[in-house]
Amino acid sequence: MKTIILESGRCAWGKCIFCVMSKKKQVRIKSKDELKQEFLKKLRDYKGEGVKIFNSGTFIDDQQIPREVRQFIFEELRKRGIKKIVIEVWPGFITHEKLSELKEDAKDLEVHIAMGLESANDEVLNKIKKGTTLKKWEESAKLIKRYGFKVRAYVMVNLPYVKDIKQDFEQTMKFALQYADSIAVMNTFAYSSYAELFDMWLKGEWKPITIEEFKEIVKNYQNHPKVEIYEQDYIIYPHFSEEYKEKAKHEIKGATIQNLTHPYYEVWQDFISRFYKLPAIKKYALFMHCSYRKPYSRSQTHRKIISYLQKLGKKYAEIHQLIISNPGVVPREFEDKYPFNAYDWPEYEETEEIKKAYVEVNAKRIENYLRNHQYEKIFVYLKPGSESLKAFEIAAKKLRLNWINVLDEGRWKDIKEEKQAYVDDILLEKMIEKIRKEIEKKEENFI
Ligand code: SF4
Known part of the structure; x- marks a missing residue:
């Protein structure tokens, strides 16, 4: 799988405290042509199994990735024989209207829609300002499947406000495995002062756990066919605005x-x-x-x-x-x-x-x-x-x-x-x- 970062505009939700979007006021909006060219440049001569597109928000949000650009991307994948695409969507965009549009545009492609679940605990979701509830997430997952797409869940270990990290993780995995076709598990980290979570680290109200501690918590899922573990991602030195x-x-x-x-x-x-x-x-x-x-x-x-x-x-x-x-x-x-x-x-x-x-x-x-x-x-x-x-x-x-x-x-x-x-x-x-x-x-x- 090839990963492509294609950022343009602000996430329509933009409040999750661990995300740089929570405090970044301005994110440049790129033109349609710019986005198309950037995509081609990053795709290079790739003709493999599939691509993951990270766009810091919602791929099917017209304010971030206009429909014309999405259609261009899908067409390019079809031309190259690339079968699979993973996109990110905030559950607020999971509607009949958006999914029908996607169905039409992405025909012949296997589309995986990734949604941040983070924790299967509504109190935690509320405090980290996820902008969704377990019920909404579950309904979105079911709707995605009805349209023939795959569901991908993001799960975060060691979020703030979680009382027992291991217990929260197990509970979240149990929930995610019921609805998701694949699960990406991440070690929560805050590297930028643009994320509210970084302030909590500065104030001593939250601390990241080490890679070794993370591995210990997730070890039972290391070889699970549906689970991918990302232990090092986003572990970057502190950045200050x-x-x-x-x-x-x-x-x-x-x-x-x-x-x-x-x-x-x-x-x-x-x-x-x-x-x-x-x-x-x-x-x-x-x-x-x-x-x-x-x-x-x-x-x-x-x-x-x-x-x-x-x-x-x-x-x-x-x-x-x-x-x-x-x-x-x-x-x-x-x-x-x-x-x-x-x-x-x-x-x-x-x-x-x-x-x-x-x-x-x-x-x-x-x-x-x-x-x-x-x-x-x-x-x-x-x-x-x-x-x-x-x-x-x-x-x-x-x-x-x-x-x-x-x-x-x-x-x-x-x-x-x-x-x-x-x-x-x-x-x-x-x-x-x-x-x-x-x-x-x-x-x-x-x-
Ligand atoms: S929905 Fe995604 S991009 Fe938007 S604020 Fe939350 S984590 Fe960031």
């Missing part, structure tokens, strides 16, 4: 508790510790300080550190650079993502109280990160006596982890008063030497 960036502009500046424990960082740290997967090539962790300039790699200090690390040749790619700063642990690949590229923490504003809080908060974040991410070796290039090093030491001790200090303390004592001591050439040379030796030591053990 311009409005959210503007709102937090002053909050993420200054050495304050607010800037240390800002909800934007908390959601990011939760994502990084529980959902982010290490790039396969990364074998060695290297913890280091942040820089005033953002993204960090544009600063003179980071540029210099990177240039030394590159002396490791092929091994350079295996080093995972992790920056410790007031937002927490920042893997290098996220350094240009908001808010990591926009905050400011002036060290000269730090009080003893804030330093203590920094250590406590970051020790926990580093612990969470290292609990879920394993490396062959952990290197640390942090200034002796710094709060980041103190936080790291607490986390490593708690997890009983071995780590290697690659900042040469002897050299540090001699130069620590100098302005750019952290990137002193001899200090960096020694860092590289130590890392190289440790990597070689590890490789020797395998011979």
Whole structure:
């Protein structure tokens, strides 16, 4: 099956709290020609079994996908011998009129109509603003079948307001299996500040469950012929709209508790510790300080550190650079993502109280990160006596982890008063030497 995303206009319902439509005010309406061309471009030379069209709303809503475009799509599928099409429809559009029209347009095709069921609990449906009830969903499913189409149900695990996740899932599957020909099960996630659910995550009122927890809940349906499990879909790093960036502009500046424990960082740290997967090539962790300039790699200090690390040749790619700063642990690949590229923490504003809080908060974040991410070796290039090093030491001790200090303390004592001591050439040379030796030591053990 080929998946095609064909978005145009706003979903006519547009209120489900887990959906970006719940807060997005403007969604561009594309012209008929644009939609046709986009469809052809995305379809490419595909001639397989079928296509799924995701249009963030209702495929048979003329305001989103005009009838002429739908007819064009169906015709294109027939021409190519593609037999099956899966479309999305909000139950509010399941009427005799719309289904007869679809029957006429999609003749010779096997049409699967996907409707979000999410949970077989009316109270939950009401609270997540689904705009439908179990009764309406059931009636819609029956009507779809009367027109000879297939019913596809979307089921979501771990929605907010659900009291018992497992029980809700089992109850929902029991209901869905009665009416649906196929069921897509998804792990609820909110990656964008355009979804109301994202606000609940920011406020600590709801939390996504990990892929492992999700798998455990759905395991009895793994091989069910009607069920498809989507464990990773929509698990994407947190995205913030311009409005959210503007709102937090002053909050993420200054050495304050607010800037240390800002909800934007908390959601990011939760994502990084529980959902982010290490790039396969990364074998060695290297913890280091942040820089005033953002993204960090544009600063003179980071540029210099990177240039030394590159002396490791092929091994350079295996080093995972992790920056410790007031937002927490920042893997290098996220350094240009908001808010990591926009905050400011002036060290000269730090009080003893804030330093203590920094250590406590970051020790926990580093612990969470290292609990879920394993490396062959952990290197640390942090200034002796710094709060980041103190936080790291607490986390490593708690997890009983071995780590290697690659900042040469002897050299540090001699130069620590100098302005750019952290990137002193001899200090960096020694860092590289130590890392190289440790990597070689590890490789020797395998011979
Ligand atoms: S019906 Fe679908 S597209 Fe519309 S708001 Fe709900 S989830 Fe989003």
